Amino acid sequence: MQFTSESVETLVEQFSRLPTIGRKTARRLVAFVLKMPRDQVELLASALIAVKDRVIHCSNCFTVTDTDPCPICSSAKRDSTTICVVEEPGDVTAIERTHGYNGVYHVLGGVISPLDGIGPEDLRIRELLARVQNSSITEVILGVNPNVEGDTTAYYISELLRPFDIQISRLARGIPIGGNLEFTDEATLGRALESRVAV
Amino acid sequence: MVIKRISLKQFRAHEESVLAFHPGLNIISGPNGTGKTNILEAVHYLCLTKSFLTSNDRYVLRHGAPFFEIIGDFESSTGQSLVVRIAFLPGEGKKIFVNGVHVPRASDFVGRIPVVVFSPDDYVITAGGPEERRRFIDTIISQSSRIYLDDLIRYRRTLKQRNELLQSIKRRRGPMHSEQISSWSRELVDIGSRIIHSRLLFIERFSRLLDEACRRIGSEIEEPRIFYRPLSGDAKLGDVEEIKEVFSNVLQKCAHREWERGLTLAGPHRDDLHFELDGMPVRRFASQGQHRTFGLALKLAQYSFLLETVEEPPLLLLDDVFDNLDHTRIGLFFSILHESEMGQSLITAARKDIFGELLGENSDHHLDIRETIASEV
Ligand SMILES: [Zn+2]
Numbered sequence: 001m002q003f004t005s006e007s008v009e010t011l012v013e014q015f016s017r018l019p020t021i022g023r024k025t026a027r028r029l030v031a032f033v034l035k036m037p038r039d040q041v042e043l044l045a046s047a048l049i050a051v052k053d054r055v056i057h058c059s060n061c062f063t064v065t066d067t068d069p070c071p072i073c074s075s076a077k078r079d080s081t082t083i084c085v086v087e088e089p090g091d092v093t094a095i096e097r098t099h100g101y102n103g104v105y106h107v108l109g110g111v112i113s114p115l116d117g118i119g120p121e122d123l124r125i126r127e128l129l130a131r132v133q134n135s136s137i138t139e140v141i142l143g144v145n146p147n148v149e150g151d152t153t154a155y156y157i158s159e160l161l162r163p164f165d166i167q168i169s170r171l172a173r174g175i176p177i178g179g180n181l182e183f184t185d186e187a188t189l190g191r192a193l194e195s196r197v198a199v
Numbered sequence: 200m201v202i203k204r205i206s207l208k209q210f211r212a213h214e215e216s217v218l219a220f221h222p223g224l225n226i227i228s229g230p231n232g233t234g235k236t237n238i239l240e241a242v243h244y245l246c247l248t249k250s251f252l253t254s255n256d257r258y259v260l261r262h263g264a265p266f267f268e269i270i271g272d273f274e275s276s277t278g279q280s281l282v283v284r285i286a287f288l289p290g291e292g293k294k295i296f297v298n299g300v301h302v303p304r305a306s307d308f309v310g311r312i313p314v315v316v317f318s319p320d321d322y323v324i325t326a327g328g329p330e331e332r333r334r335f336i337d338t339i340i341s342q343s344s345r346i347y348l349d350d351l352i353r354y355r356r357t358l359k360q361r362n363e364l365l366q367s368i369k370r371r372r373g374p375m376h377s378e379q380i381s382s383w384s385r386e387l388v389d390i391g392s393r394i395i396h397s398r399l400l401f402i403e404r405f406s407r408l409l410d411e412a413c414r415r416i417g418s419e420i421e422e423p424r425i426f427y428r429p430l431s432g433d434a435k436l437g438d439v440e441e442i443k444e445v446f447s448n449v450l451q452k453c454a455h456r457e458w459e460r461g462l463t464l465a466g467p468h469r470d471d472l473h474f475e476l477d478g479m480p481v482r483r484f485a486s487q488g489q490h491r492t493f494g495l496a497l498k499l500a501q502y503s504f505l506l507e508t509v510e511e512p513p514l515l516l517l518d519d520v521f522d523n524l525d526h527t528r529i530g531l532f533f534s535i536l537h538e539s540e541m542g543q544s545l546i547t548a549a550r551k552d553i554f555g556e557l558l559g560e561n562s563d564h565h566l567d568i569r570e571t572i573a574s575e576v
Contacts, residue, residue: 112379114363120379148357148386156382 008034060131062107062124064089072096072104079103084141085128085157087111087150091143103141106131111149112156120156128157132164139167146171200281200312200511201543202242204272209264211237224536224544228551235547239316239516242545245271245283246314246514247342248295248305256287265289273312276511281311306349310342313505313513317520321494325481329471336472339501340401343508347397354390354467361387361463369461384450387466392442394467395429399436402427402472405504412499415535417528420492424475430465491523499535512542521548529553 008030015026033041057063058070065071072078072092082103086092092105108123131137140161144150158168201222207213212234227235236252240259243251250259260267266288273281284296295302302308323331341348361383368376406425413423429436430449436442449465450457457464474481474493481493505513515536521529533554536544548554 112382114360114367119376148353148360148390151389152357152360152382152386155385156379159378159382 057107061092061105062089062109062127063092063105077102081136081138082141083128083131083137083139084143086143087145095143103139108144108153111144111153113149123153125157125160129160132161132166137164137166139169142168142170144171200276200514201274202245202271202514202545203274205238205241205245206268206270207238207241208266208268209261210241210267210269211259211261213237213241214261220543220545222543225546226551226554227545227547228549231549236518239518239545239547241269242271242514242516243314243316244269244285245273246312247309247338248285248293251316251318251516256293257289260287260289283308283312306345306352309348310345310509313342313509313511315498315502315505315513315515317495317498317515317517319519319523321498321520322487322490323494324497325474325485325493326490329469332472333468333470335497335501336398336401336405339405339504340397342505344397347394350390350393350397354387354394357383357386357390358463358466358468362461365457365463366461368458380454384447387463388443388446388450391466391468392439392446395436395442395446395470396439398427398429398467398470401504404507405500408500408503408507409496412496412503413493415499416492416496416531420476420489420496422475422477423493423496424478426473426475427470428473429467429470431470495520495532502541506540506542512540514542515544517544517546519547519549521546521553 011030011033012023012026015021015029016023021029033044036044054066055064056066056068058065058068058073060069060073063070063072067074073080079102083106084095084101084103085106085108086095087108087110089107092107095101095105106124106128108125108128110118110123112118112120112123128140132140140157142154142157144154154170158170161168202220203222204217204219206215206217208215210216212232216234216238218238227238229235237259240250240252243249244259250256253259266286268284268286270282270284273283275281280298282298285293286296287293293305295305295308297308297311324335325332337351341351361380364376364379364383368374402425409423409425413420429442430445432445432449436445446466453464476485476489476493479485481489485493502513502515521532524532535541
């Protein structure tokens, strides 16, 4: 087989490495890029580079940010005595969209899952304990997904937090069983936040 | 629920087949190897999104074919129509569509079309290992309770995770990780106790129906009893909280053995059911014939249970069961299937003449597989 354009094939190859993109979709994306004006392609390319160069993890809550600490951690308007513990940075965005939460966050970077070789030491649990120990936290909301890995991670963390004199709660109702926070609609997520339960 | 029509593409022996069914009794006859059983298997797929013969979707794919597709037109007792389509592509898995809408999780669909399978292998429920009996009750309760099915799926996932953790500790001969194990134990106990509780409630109701079913099929089996003693104990278990306490204690007691073996050693995944006839354990003392009749009674009781719970007559799939019955029993069983509360039944048989006079004038009940498929496609 011979390609008429090595560059096209290279881009198809790169696109199809992305999740949910098959080769067919990758070809359509390349065809689209070929028709785009040059300045728009430049914007796209530089946005890709910028995401790698500029985005860092907040040293306090570990969400993705351009500035350290992140805008949420450095805002005076946020209630820094309440921490919502989530799995991924995408969950922070999901909860922010509800406009129903004024506390701060802590991104674990995943959940405990022996089948994926992920133990507590691979998550930012030590960092969470340090935050609870060193600042005046009064409440921790466990905003992990309601699947068995999320449940177990929540149990694990709540046991570690038990010695501290703080309120611990868990997002519960509203999110469909086996559901995913990032893809839950705002209304549902809002209700789930309101009806959080103590664990 | 009634199935009116089914179409199969690249499913087992069927390259492309279409069949129409009668709302009552249907006899599907034809020589072995013509794909009679596979029609029942396909109907089962449409009801529960899986086969009753294999757990691997690849095996039902016609040899060398790139995909299979099954479409069924159903009608509920209230006249609602339901078109179910299941397509399987190796590497991409199974997709389920109900009235044209994609159903992402099988558990969102299972239970809408209740089904009971009668098969010559039913004697293994009483004669085989504990996993046969667990599968038997799990299939029934899952069809009648979405929560139970969700719990089962979550329990299996938790079990796999917990076993993997125990295994990895064993492999590395590392520390106990007791905090992590106890977090998994808590999840296991939470879900497992709900499963045990549902099973206990189920057995209570099912005993009565089993008693009835045994009386209907004759005198060979008398005073059937069914017991479920969860967590291999004799403790009288009441509510879920009580079960949780017992389950936690049992897990704690076997912690050291679990650590040695790298395996979760207690829970509903290791429980067994016990059957008795006239006060004797069926598994050890029943004759081959009694196992068969008992299997039949269990399936009839399953039918009654689903009818009561789901409020939609289940489909009956009878795979070659008549071939092993004597003439009197064929007549008796046939008359049970004719009773008004029984729904649609699809029956496979090598020869239709074993039914003798029973079929009567209603020749539209009978589908000769070679003729039907040839004429419908
Ligand atoms: Zn931050």
